Every structure is written in structure tokens, then in C-alpha cells.
Amino acid sequence: MDFLKTLQIESFNPGLSTGRHWMGSAGPHLHSHSPVDGSLIASVFTADRDGYDALVAHAREAFEIWRNWPAPKRGEIVRQIGEKLRERKDALGRLVSYEMGKSLQEGLGEVQEMIDICDFAVGLSRQLYGLTMHSERPGHRMYEQWHPLGITGIISAFNFPVAVWSWNAMIAWVCGDVCLWKPSEKTPLCGIACQRIVAEVFVANEVPEGVSCLVTGGREVGEWMAQDERIPLISATGSTRMGRSVAATVAGRLGRSLLELGGNNAVIVSQHADLDIAVIGTVFGAVGTAGQRCTTTRRLIVHHSVYDYVRDRLVKAYGQLRIGDPLDPSNHVGPLIDREAVDAYLAATEACSAQGGHFVVAPGVLDGHGFESGCYVRPCVAEVNHDMPIVQRETFAPILYIMKYETLEEAIAWQNEVPQGLSSAIMTLNLREAEQFLSVSGSDCGIANVNIGTSGAEIGGAFGGEKETGGGRESGSDAWKAYMRRQTNTINYSNRLPLAQGIRFDL
Numbered sequence: 001m002d003f004l005k006t007l008q009i010e011s012f013n014p015g016l017s018t019g020r021h022w023m024g025s026a027g028p029h030l031h032s033h034s035p036v037d038g039s040l041i042a043s044v045f046t047a048d049r050d051g052y053d054a055l056v057a058h059a060r061e062a063f064e065i066w067r068n069w070p071a072p073k074r075g076e077i078v079r080q081i082g083e084k085l086r087e088r089k090d091a092l093g094r095l096v097s098y099e100m101g102k103s104l105q106e107g108l109g110e111v112q113e114m115i116d117i118c119d120f121a122v123g124l125s126r127q128l129y130g131l132t133m134h135s136e137r138p139g140h141r142m143y144e145q146w147h148p149l150g151i152t153g154i155i156s157a158f159n160f161p162v163a164v165w166s167w168n169a170m171i172a173w174v175c176g177d178v179c180l181w182k183p184s185e186k187t188p189l190c191g192i193a194c195q196r197i198v199a200e201v202f203v204a205n206e207v208p209e210g211v212s213c214l215v216t217g218g219r220e221v222g223e224w225m226a227q228d229e230r231i232p233l234i235s236a237t238g239s240t241r242m243g244r245s246v247a248a249t250v251a252g253r254l255g256r257s258l259l260e261l262g263g264n265n266a267v268i269v270s271q272h273a274d275l276d277i278a279v280i281g282t283v284f285g286a287v288g289t290a291g292q293r294c295t296t297t298r299r300l301i302v303h304h305s306v307y308d309y310v311r312d313r314l315v316k317a318y319g320q321l322r323i324g325d326p327l328d329p330s331n332h333v334g335p336l337i338d339r340e341a342v343d344a345y346l347a348a349t350e351a352c353s354a355q356g357g358h359f360v361v362a363p364g365v366l367d368g369h370g371f372e373s374g375c376y377v378r379p380c381v382a383e384v385n386h387d388m389p390i391v392q393r394e395t396f397a398p399i400l401y402i403m404k405y406e407t408l409e410e411a412i413a414w415q416n417e418v419p420q421g422l423s424s425a426i427m428t429l430n431l432r433e434a435e436q437f438l439s440v441s442g443s444d445c446g447i448a449n450v451n452i453g454t455s456g457a458e459i460g461g462a463f464g465g466e467k468e469t470g471g472g473r474e475s476g477s478d479a480w481k482a483y484m485r486r487q488t489n490t491i492n493y494s495n496r497l498p499l500a501q502g503i504r505f506d507l
Contacts, residue, residue, distance in 0.1 A: 015216030025051035038373035062210030075125025082118030139494025148176030161187035259470025263422030273427035281453035291398030335375035345397035422465030
């Protein structure tokens with residue numbers, strides 16, 4: 001495949017990099033199979049402990065130099081990375097689609113998110129503002145400033161194999177941090193491709209070796225990172241189970257963690273909604289990336305007066321979905337990441353039926369020509385009660401639960417009753433309903449939208465959620481502060497030293 005050659009993906013690939021050089025390792029091989037057709041794409045040499053420690057040592061040495069580069073100069077490096085990504089957008093987008101399984105449009109869109117965050121970070125490199133404050137003591141000035149932390153450890157998930165890394169890395173780099181990235185063991189080739197792109201820019205600009213480190217491997221590598229006192233910040237994206245482990249381990253050494261975990265996101269459809277927008281937003285949110293987004297729409301809470309209409313429109317829309325090879329632009333839905341994900345999908349649909357749910361769009365696993373990988377499933381819709389145990393749980397698959405409500409207060413309560421708190425939305429043209437949903441007694445999620453769905457967050461806003469979603473914030477707004485340490489400064493320019501509380505200390 002031409003895109004593999006463009007991205008310098010070979011049959012066997014080194015899995016450890018300092019940003020300018022690739023390192024050998026005695027770790028086991030990691031084999032990347034495409035969920036599209038089941039083919040072995042390539043294999044990767046993973047890290048052993050000695051290789052990991054060598055990378056961390058390179059990163060620590062690089063930080064001593066990189067932190068002293070002026071922030072706008074660091075921003076210039078990120079600008080050039082954005083230009084390289086523009087050149088390789090098609091090839092990298094195709095690799096994302098083929099290795100992960102999302103549609104080609106989504107794969108290209110994910111690379112565009114990387115380009116967008118580069119542009120955002122370039123501007124940010126000239127806006128790392130502090131504050132000045134008036135001192136209560138005459139002849140004194142107070143201010144606060146922000147300094148880089150050191151190594152940012154990034155543990156990313158398979159469903160966004162390149163974009164979420166970039167949200168962290170581009171911001172961390174302009175802040176003066178260096179990065180150690182462990183891509184998902186399910187999508188290691190996407191990580192290697194990104195590292196090769198970055199390396200071209202780093203070599204051309206004589207960026208210190210170790211500013212961008214890549215380490216491939218399984219769960220044990222993530223555990224090494226979480227336990228490593230040399231890494232002050234761990235940014236981890238994945239399941240709530242994984243996040244609990246990372247949070248406890250990092251907190252135990254008084255480090256910082258930035259967690260982006262599960263979501264069980266709901267859309268409320270009011271009787272005052274534009275129902276065309278509501279149906280389109282729901283379908284895209286529910287089936288995009290085959291339901292494997294943390295922002296996927298999993299619950300649809302519909303006012304009883306429009307419930308039958310919305311349900312019937314959904315059934316019709318689902319009947320028009322095309323499932324198949326995600327590299328074919330005519331298909332809407334690609335495969336799940338692997339057969340383990342298929343098993344989770346089947347278990348959830350069986351549990352839904354056992355608990356009284358009724359499928360109006362039936363589930364199923366597809367087989368036959370074009371579906372040989374065994375990873376293609378039918379997006380499905382089930383009528384449920386809001387408090388069924390299966391509805392309270394996130395399943396990373398295209399399963400949509402639909403239910404009817406009587407009052408907005410009831411709908412908001414159902415929206416908030418799940419353990420997760422990432423994304424939420426209301427479809428309404430009623431200003432009072434919209435404001436109630438966004439008020440302090442409304443949605444308890446980190447993201448709350450009006451008349452758009454739960455997925456498709458823009459990089460300009462801080463991304464993240466509450467409760468079991470982890471509380472972290474990445475990407476835009478002032479999320480950059482997570483990658484820096486705050487320092488308060490007081491300068492005495494007088495010829496006296498007034499002491500606190502008027503204490504006198506004469507010598």
C-alpha cells in the first residue's frame with residue numbers, strides 16, 4: 001500500500017525513538033493486524049526495561065536544554081510539524097483508517113485535528129501569560145509566572161491513535177516540556193508514523209534528542225510510566241478501569257495525572273426541537289467510529305410527544321447505513337477494533353434483552369465477503385428503561401438506548417444519573433430549556449451542547465469530563481496550565497524589609 005511507503009512503515013519497525021534516532025530493544029514483537037480485512041500490516045519491536053530507562057534518560061537531558069528555548073521558537077517547531085502533517089494528511093489518514101478501522105473521512109478528520117492543534121499551539125507560544133498583583137507592602141511588586149514541568153508522559157488509546165497525542169504533545173512542547181509517548185498496543189504503527197514525521201522537523205532544526213520520545217509496548221510500559229518519579233505528569237486516555245489504576249499510582253508518588261476516561265453520553269430531544277437536526281446529530285454521534293468514541297451518543301432521551309416520530313426516523317436512517325471497508329468513502333461504518341470488542345458488543349446486546357430492552361434496530365455480526373475479519377457489527381437501537389444496569393454502563397460499540405421522558409427535570413436527572421460525565425446535549429429551540437440545561441442544576445458533564453450532538457469537539461475548547469471520566473482537560477482554552485508549574489514572585493525594591501503581621505526583628 002502506497003501510504004505505508006510514504007510513512008516509512010516497514011515489515012518490522014523499531015518501537016523506541018528519541019525523536020531523532022531509533023533505538024534497538026530486546027522487548028517482544030508486537031503485531032498490528034487491520035480490523036478492516038484481518039491482514040498483518042507490520043510488526044514492531046517493543047521496549048524492555050533497559051530501553052525504556054534509556055529513553056527517559058534522553059528525555060531528562062533534553063529538557064535541560066529545551067526549557068531554555070524561547071517559547072515562540074518552540075512554537076515555530078510546532079508550526080513546521082503542522083506543515084509536515086498537511087503534506088502527509090492523506091497518507092496518515094489512510095493509515096489511521098486501516099489500522100484502527102474508522103472511516104476514511106474520520107481518519108482524515110483526525111489528522112486535520114492534529115493540524116488545527118498545531119496552529120492553536122503556535123499562537124499559544126506567545127500567550128503563556130502570568131498575572132501581576134498589588135502588594136500590601138510598600139515598595140514591593142508581586143506577580144506570578146509559569147514554568148515547564150519536565151517530562152509529560154502520554155498514554156493514548158486506539159480510538160484516536162494520533163489526534164489525542166497531538167493535543168498533549170503540541171501544547172506540552174510550546175510550554176517547554178518534553179514528551180514520552182506510549183501509543184496503544186492496538187495501533188502502534190500510527191505512533192511510529194507520527195514520530196517519523198516529527199523527526200524530520202527536529203533533525204532539520206537541531207532540536208535536542210529526547211524532546212519527543214516514543215515507546216511501544218503493552219500494559220507493563222504504562223505501569224512503568226505511572227510509577228516513574230522522573231515523570232511529573234501522566235496524561236492517560238482510556239477506560240475508567242485503567243484510569244483508576246493510573247490515578248492511584250501517580251498520586252501515590254505525588255505526581256500529576258490528566259485523565260480522559262469513559263463516557264456514557266446522552267442527547268435530550270425536547271418537543272421544541274428541530275427534529276431533522278436532532279435525528280442527524282444522533283445518528284452521527286451514535287455510529288461514528290463504530291461507536292468507539294468516548295463522546296459517542298449512547299443514550300437518547302426523547303419527550304413522549306415526539307418519541308414515536310423520532311424512533312421511526314431513526315429506524316429509517318439506520319436502514320440506510322452502509323457498513324464495510326472504511327477506506328471506501330461510500331461506507332458510513334467500519335469495523336470494531338478487534339474480536340474482543342465484538343464479544344463486548346454481543347454481551348451488551350444480550351444483557352439488554354435479558355433486562356427487558358426491545359431492539360427496534362436489531363444487532364448482529366456480519367460475515368461473508370468483505371467481512372472476513374469478523375469485526376463488523378450492525379449498529380443497533382434498543383428501547384429501554386433509563387435505570388437498567390446495562391444502560392448505566394459504557395459499551396464501546398454502536399449501541400443506542402432510547403427512552404421517553406415527561407418533564408425536562410426528569411430528563412436532566414436521567415442524563416446525570418450515570419457514573420460518567422463527559423459529553424451531553426439537548427435539542428431544543430426553547431431558550432428557557434437550553435439555559436436550564438446549561439445552568440448549575442443542568443448537565444453535570446464537562447461538555448454540554450445545545451442543538452449539536454455529543455461528539456465533534458473543537459480544539460479551541462478545553463476537552464474533558466467529570467466523575468468517572470477523570471476530570472482532566474486537554475486541547476484548548478487554558479488547558480495549557482496542566483503542563484506547567486505556577487510560581488508566585490515578590491520583589492522588594494525598597495530600602496526596608498517589612499515583616500508579616502508587623503513583627504519587628506532588629507539586629
